[in-house]
Amino acid sequence: MNLDWGSVKLVPAWHTSTTPGGTVNTPAGVIVTFGDRVVYHLGDTCLFGDLELIGRRHAIDVALMPIGGHFTMDRHDAVEAARLVGARQVIPCHYDTFR
Numbered sequence: 163m164n165l166d167w168g169s170v171k172l173v174p175a176w177h178t179s180t181t182p183g184g185t186v187n188t189p190a191g192v193i194v195t196f197g198d199r200v201v202y203h204l205g206d207t208c209l210f211g212d213l214e215l216i217g218r219r220h221a222i223d224v225a226l227m228p229i230g231g232h233f234t235m236d237r238h239d240a241v242e243a244a245r246l247v248g249a250r251q252v253i254p255c256h257y258d259t260f261r
Contacts, residue, residue, distance in 0.1 A: 168195040173216050175207035177233060191216075199223050202247065206256065209239040213246040225249035228256035 163170050171193045179187040191205040193216075202216070203226040216222075225247050228234035234256050235243060244252045 168197060170194050173202075174210075174212060175205035176210045177206050177208055179206075193220055193222075202226070202249065204228060204243070204247075206234045207243075209235045209243050211246070213243050214248075217247040217249070222247055222249040224251045224253060226253050226255050229254040230256040230258065 172190045173193060175189040175191045177189050179189040181187065189205055189207065191207060192203050194201045194203070200220050200222050201224045202220065202222045204213075206228055225244065227240050227243060227247075229237045229240040231237070237254075237257075240252075240254065
């Protein structure tokens with residue numbers, strides 16, 4: 163979706179996704195472009211090969227990457243995901259969310 167300030171694009175994420183009421187959802191990540199800056203929030207995802215394709219198609223400046231290891235990839239898989247995405251900067255998220 164193109165907007166006055168940039169654009170937003172949904173991309174795949176891989177994990178189970180169910181609402182508290184039991185509705186099954188399709189997980190997604192989001193790529194947000196602000197002028198010449200590209201931010202990729204991977205969403206709650208595991209490691210998957212299409213991260214490389216996403217990185218090749220978009221010059222990612224910043225990737226918000228889950229590293230919690232519970233419903234998401236762990237820090238070890240996130241290192242490989244960061245390599246596949248090829249972002250200039252990675253910001254970890256979802257660490258220690260669930261105990």
